[in-house]
Amino acid sequence: MTTAHGTVVEGFESVREEFASFVAAEAHDPGAQLVVYADGKRVVDLVSSPDIAADSLLGVFSSTKGAAHLVVALLVQDAILDLDREVAYYWPEFAAEGKGAITLRELLAHQAGVVGVDGGFSPAEIADDRALAARLAGQRPYWRPGAGFGYHAFVIGALTGEVVFRATGRTLHEWYEERIRAPYGLDFFLGLPESEEPRFLTTLPMLPTPSQQAEIDAAPWANPNSIGGISFNAPRGLDLAEFPNDRAVRAAGQSSAGGIASARGLAGLYQAAVFGLADRPPLLKPDVLAEFARPHSIGTDLSSGQPQYFALGFHAMSLKFPSLAAGAFGHSGAAGSQALADPVTGFAYGYARRRYAYPGGSAPENTRFLAATARAITARR
Incomplete structure (x- = not known):
């Protein structure tokens, strides 16, 4: 039977109990990792079975976008990028086909309408x-x-990454490694070195029930020629669950969905961004943090047909998880990963899983784990 392993500090036993209850109820080991930072310390560090270690590396899909857009936030903070400049100011070719007035702010808020290309990508x-x-x-x-x-x-990471490259002459990946990953010692890679490959665990496919499979087959992105289908590259038959299992994807570190991390790395990214980590100060100043965490796009997402809440390059997390305070921000990933910071309540959170979760995006168990975390932190005050 799948059981929980790892450590929690005093006061966070309820988080361990919630995690243990979840993994014990699963018919198949999810291969899950859960990490929380609070008060500058790692207070939760759990894994679901002996088959996955705390330092195992997993494909984290769109949680990658949080790492990519932390770079953009830093360059805005440094006055290298301006949110209200047209994208074409930095990247003239982008002005083609009526895109000349799109600003960097609109691009980060997923308002640009450039979700893919006709016919898809190879x-x-x-x-x-x-x-x-x-x-x-x-x-x-x-x-x-x-x-x-x-x-x-x-594509959002490619679009914003091209702005970074045109404005600075350096890739988003170079900025991330130099300013974020290496200084803070994060197990969160945009481009996994060959030396780290032994720690990588392949993503395992979803095992949906017949009724769940029927819902998947009827989803907006199931039509390859719909906006949702184009957004998920359906015209070329992309198998999303297999995406990080390709060494070429892991090596390139595609900055929308190609990141490789552990839950320690996911939580560590947001701890570094908001609170500081490894005796280093926070990456973001309060005004920049507030601007990037502020909701910009709220309503029905044209790609998914579902309610969504985008900040700038991140999700506005308190609108998804009621246990979080206003200003919480982060990003989820297709297999079920979730990474975020709640600056008001005072914690950073990372969750990753090896087996693809139904229905995709932030796995449902995150609601339970986040609520238990918020309660534990509030009780300590």
Whole structure:
């Protein structure tokens, strides 16, 4: 039977109990990791079975976007990028097909309408941010920019990364390694070195029930020619669960969905961003943090057809999880990962799982784990 392993500090036993209850009830080991930082310390560090270690590395899919857009936030903080400049100011080719007025702010808020390209991307292109950007520059938006918003699932990191490259002459990956990952010692890679490959565990496929499979088959992105289908590269038949299992994807570190991390790395990223980590100060100043965490796009997502809440490059997390305070921000990933910080309550959180969770995106158990965490922290005050 699957059981919970790991440690919690005094006062967080209820989080362990919630995690243990979840993994014991699962028919198949999810291969889960859960980490929480509070008061500058790692207070929760749990794994679901002996088959996964606390330092195992997993594909974290769209939780990657949090790492990518922390770079953008830092460059805004440094006055290298301006949120209200047109994207084409930095990247002139992007102005093609009526995109010249789109600002960096609108792009980060998923309002640009450039969710993919007609006919989709090849497997080689989908792993390569610069190749994606070259194709996207000439694409006509799928809705009038600013008229609505929709998840730019596989391309937002390529789009914002190209802005970074054009403005600085350096890739988003180079900035991330130099300013964030290496200084803070994070197990969260945008481009997994060969030396770290032995720690990587392949993503395992979802095991849906028949009724769940029927819902998946009827989802908006199941039609390859719909906005949702284009956003998830359905015209080229992408198997999302297999995406991080390709060494080329892991090596390239595609900055929308190609990140490789542990839950320690996910939580550590947000701990470093908001509170500081490893005796180093917080990465973000309060005004920049508040601007990037503030909701910008609220309503029905044109890609998924579901309610969604985007900040700038991140999700506005308190609108999804009622246990969180206003200003909580982060990003989820398709297999079930979730990473965030709640600056008001005072914690950073990372969850990753090896087996793809139904229905995709933030796994449902995160609601329970986050509520238990928030209660434990409040009780300590």
